Amino acid sequence: xxxxxxxxxxxxxxxxxxxxxxxxxxxxxxxxxxxxxxxxxxxxxxxxxxxxxxxxxxxxxxxxxxxxxxxxxxxxxxxxxxxxxxxxxxxxxxxxxxxxxxxxxxxxxxxxxxxxxxxxxxxxxxxxxxxxxxxxxxxxxxxxxxxxxxxxxxxxxxxxxxxxxxxxxxxxxxxxxxxxxxxxxxxxxxxxxxxxx
Amino acid sequence: xxxxxxxxxxxxxxxxxxxxxxxxxxxxxxxxxxxxxxxxxxxxxxxxxxxxxxxxxxxxxxxxxxxxxxxxxxxxxxxxxxxxxxxxxxxxxxxxxxxxxxxxxxxxxxxxxxxxxxxxxxxxxxxxxxxxxxxxxxxxxxxxxxxxxxxx
Numbered sequence: 001x002x003x004x005x006x007x008x009x010x011x012x013x014x015x016x017x018x019x020x021x022x023x024x025x026x027x028x029x030x031x032x033x034x035x036x037x038x039x040x041x042x043x044x045x046x047x048x049x050x051x052x053x054x055x056x057x058x059x060x061x062x063x064x065x066x067x068x069x070x071x072x073x074x075x076x077x078x079x080x081x082x083x084x085x086x087x088x089x090x091x092x093x094x095x096x097x098x099x100x101x102x103x104x105x106x107x108x109x110x111x112x113x114x115x116x117x118x119x120x121x122x123x124x125x126x127x128x129x130x131x132x133x134x135x136x137x138x139x140x141x142x143x144x145x146x147x148x149x150x151x152x153x154x155x156x157x158x159x160x161x162x163x164x165x166x167x168x169x170x171x172x173x174x175x176x177x178x179x180x181x182x183x184x185x186x187x188x189x190x191x192x193x194x195x196x197x
Numbered sequence: 198x199x200x201x202x203x204x205x206x207x208x209x210x211x212x213x214x215x216x217x218x219x220x221x222x223x224x225x226x227x228x229x230x231x232x233x234x235x236x237x238x239x240x241x242x243x244x245x246x247x248x249x250x251x252x253x254x255x256x257x258x259x260x261x262x263x264x265x266x267x268x269x270x271x272x273x274x275x276x277x278x279x280x281x282x283x284x285x286x287x288x289x290x291x292x293x294x295x296x297x298x299x300x301x302x303x304x305x306x307x308x309x310x311x312x313x314x315x316x317x318x319x320x321x322x323x324x325x326x327x328x329x330x331x332x333x334x335x336x337x338x339x340x341x342x343x344x345x346x347x348x349x
Contacts, residue, residue, distance in 0.1 A: 064240045064272065098242075133332075134315035156299040158272045167302070187305035189270050191241060192315035192333070 023131010026184040030056075030145045031129060035090065035120035038107045043118040045088065045145060052084035053148070053175055054141040055168070058122075058132035060093045061109050062100035063191035066135045068157050070113065073136070076153070076168065077117040085172055087117040092127035092135070092193045127193055134190030140171050140181075148175060151186030211281060211293045213273060217304035220296055223266065225325045230262040231348055232322040233341075236296075236308075238270045239279045243334040244317040248287070250338040254345065255291055257338075263345060265291050270316060273297040321348055 024030060032045045045054055057073055059066045077087035095102035103121060110119050130139055131150075140149035149171035154163040167186045174181040214220035224232035235251050237244035248267070255265040267289070271280050276295055284293055298304050305314045309330040312318055321329040321344070328348050335341045 064238075068272075133313040137313075152302060155302055157301070158274075158297075158299055162299065165302075186302040187312070187314045188301045189305070189314045189316065192243060192317070194242070 023129070024139065024147045024150070025131075026147055026150060026181070028147050030139065030141050030147050031126075032145065033120075033124055033126045035123060035126065037118045037120055038103070038110045043088070043120055045141070048086050048088075050084060051086060052143050053172070054145070055080065055085055055087045055172075056130070056139040056141060057087060057089045057136055058092050058127050058130070058134075058139075058193065059089050059136040060091045060098070060101045060191070061105050062093075062098060063135045065157050065188075065190045069136045069153055072153055072160060073117075074113060074115060080172060081117065083176075085175075089115075089117055089119045090122045090126060091119065092122040092125075092132065092195050094195050095121075098194055122195070125195065127195065132193060134188070134192055136188075136190060138168055140168060140175070142175055148181045149184050152188035155186075157188065210290070211269070211276060211284065211295055213276065213295045213297055215297050217296060217298045217300075217307060220268070220294055220298075221307070223294070224264075224322045227325050228262075229324065230264055231328075231345065232264050232266060233345060234266045234268060234320045234322065236268050236270055236316050236318045236320075238316060239275070239283045240271065241316050247317055247334040248289075250335050250341045252289065252291065253338040254341050257342060258345065261349065263349070267291050267293045269293065269295045271295060321345070323348060 034042050034044045037043045048054065055076060059073065073087060073089065081087065091101055091106060093101040099105070106119055136153065138151060138153055139147055142148050149168065151167060153168045155165040155167065156163045167183055170183060171181045224234055237248065239245065251265055251267065269280050273295060280295060301314060305312055308320055309327065312330065312332055315332060317334045319331045320327055329344060
């Protein structure tokens with residue numbers, strides 16, 4: 001009986017892990033990429049020679065959650081890029097099924113919001129490699145491009161003034177202090193990524 | 198006046214919950230009713246696309262012990278602007294909730310430990326326990342019915 005239970009646990013454990021999306025966990029080495037920015041130039045993580053870390057955000061134009069966070073992402077880059085933690089935004093949505101997320105719309109948004117960080121087209125399914133499932137979805141990498149934090153920017157999408165925990169900023173503070181990131185994964189509601197099939 | 202507002206709210210059939218735990222009491226019950234809970238939002242295209250499957254299935258199981266709960270994750274300031282008009286326009290008679298709990302990192306794992314938070318997502322509860330969870334959309338009413346039949 002014990003053995004049967006063990007096998008049952010093993011079996012269910014496996015079937016559950018089988019349904020989990022692939023992608024990075026904390027501690028995994030993240031791959032670099034080369035994706036087209038809104039200005040037409042290609043951007044890679046390795047372009048940021050002096051980076052101490054990277055704030056990789058999968059986001060898009062049309063998702064209400066992404067829109068709620070847009071100003072906060074801009075503020076994060078303004079605060080942390082000079083400290084060596086640049087924001088690199090990647091739009092993984094299929095521009096055909098989501099015209100609001102096409103290249104022209106991305107350019108438009110960057111202009112409208114005076115966005116200074118790269119806003120890249122995910123032509124290489126980098127979102128799948130990273131394991132991003134929704135927008136916005138943040139991956140904080142350290143200098144060696146090891147994933148140190150995955151999740152939300154903070155704990156209140158709707159109301160920036162009601163935020164109690166700034167998850168991402170706390171994770172960056174841990175990296176800056178050379179500590180292990182205390183809260184290394186968080187969950188958030190977001191729009192599912194609608195990539196090309 | 199207050200009574201009037203409450204009455205109107207009931208008419209519109211959207212109950213707003215500020216806390217997940219208050220909402221989950223509506224489907225974590227010690228009875229043999231199957232609670233099919235769908236997390237959606239008016240802005241979420243794949244969610245809106247699969248809603249008719251839930252409405253059809255609800256009709257199909259009308260005389261069975263199956264209850265359908267549609268949980269909107271629209272921002273609460275969109276209730277009157279978008280959610281209620283959407284429900285009225287699509288003639289949705291199901292029980293509709295709006296979950297305004299902003300502590301997503303706190304409540305998402307209570308639905309399912311593996312849920313990333315992307316919607317659509319659906320869960321089935323029976324006897325106060327989750328018996329099924331799906332992240333992503335259903336392809337058809339029959340897919341949804343097949344799943345429900347497994348747990349009836």
